[in-house]
Amino acid sequence: MKRAFPILAVLTALLLTYSTYQALVVAPTERTMGDVQRIFYYHVPSAWTAFLLFVVNLVASVIYLTRKSAKADAVALVSAEVGVVFCTVVLVTGPIWARPVWGIWWTWDLRLTLTLVLWLIYVSYLVLRRFSDSSQTPKLAAVLAIFGALDVPLVYFSIWFFRTQHPQPVIGGGGSLDPRMLHVLLINWLAFSCLAFVVCCWRYRLELLHREVEEMESLEALRGVTQ
Amino acid sequence: MNAIRFLWAAYVATWLIHGLYIGSVARRYSRLRQRTKELRK
């Protein structure tokens, strides 16, 4: 696994270069929005990847609560962090796209608003992990992750209904998609998923190393005390 | 065209965000490897 990692990283970089080229050059120009629409190929796959990472976080959190596996807890932390990074990309590219197309920075677009709430929930999750200094932090965090997951369908429905009452622009992808565009979209999704996987692997190894160092340092301190 | 600026801004912003995060992971990783070497001595 360790030797495979650099190869995987290089392959991912190549895949991303290819997918970006597809997005910028190969994909057909959209009729009404023009070339700005190409942001779509970064915005939507990032959202899907972020949602996928949060599902991973939920599963890892449940596994932690039922099996008390420290590795599951590490996976939960890693997927939440990387998920927040991808969410941030969605929240930044969304308004950058909306501004030239609709003249406004923000709309209560379903995907964008849902991403914002997810971002808020998972940032609060990360803050809880950072600020809680009890050894039971993993348990508290896992419970919060479950609460967050329960919240998501409710958020979805509340935004959905709000939008039927107050019609707003849909940021990208309302209606059917040209198959060539779908093809580029899926390639970009594959590339970003690979990126997420590679970054998660690295962060996971970092987390294991961090815990190992903490253990060594506390043993060191203990040795110092007993001498 | 004015709108192309937004396209580049979005792509650059994406890689900036990813770059900052990956950079911080890399930095912390190398620092911890140093620490491991020190502790093992």
Added chain:
Amino acid sequence: MSSLRSITLATLTKDIRLEWRSRDAINSMLFFSLLVVVIFSFSFDPNAEESREIAGGLIWVAFLFAAVVALNQTWARELRNQVLDAYRVSPAPANALFVAKALGNFILVTLLEAVMAPLFMIFYNLRALGPAWQLIPVAILGTWALVVNGTFFAAMSLRTRSREIMLPLLLFPISIPAVQSMVEATRIILAGDGSARFWIVLLLTYDVVFTTACLALFETILQAE
């Protein structure tokens, strides 16, 4: 089952009696609620037509701030006297403690709302153009939504640094669908603009989902302190 009810009741009446004896905490919270209403009235000109439209939102934001103040002191007394440790080793079901605390907070926050709502109505000349009775289920369901999660997150925040900021930090994101429902329902009822039924049903769903979650997981986090 009856032990659950009797423990809950005992804890609840104890809390109420203790709060009533030293009314300082309640009085300062009441005054805080009054201040919030006044500040909002200065910031959002009540005479402007737009303000009357957003009054629904304003009221609930004000309630939210007052609720956080009330929620932050939920476990203060228990912490001071190591009561939580006693609860952990006793055979009493943890849920009884949670329900008692949540009900106590519910009563307290409802009291604060009872002070703030008439003031809002006076300052903003609010009249319900829709079915005013619907405001009651909105208020009950909405308050419970904030209180049930707030009590739970207050317990989660006990062993964190910056405990007081941790509670709203955890509570606000999760409460977003509930707050949106309360605000929209209130706006619709005040403006007489359609049916608030969807939002009331969503609030009810929210309450059921999270009350269940809190009851199921409270034991877990109680043990985690």
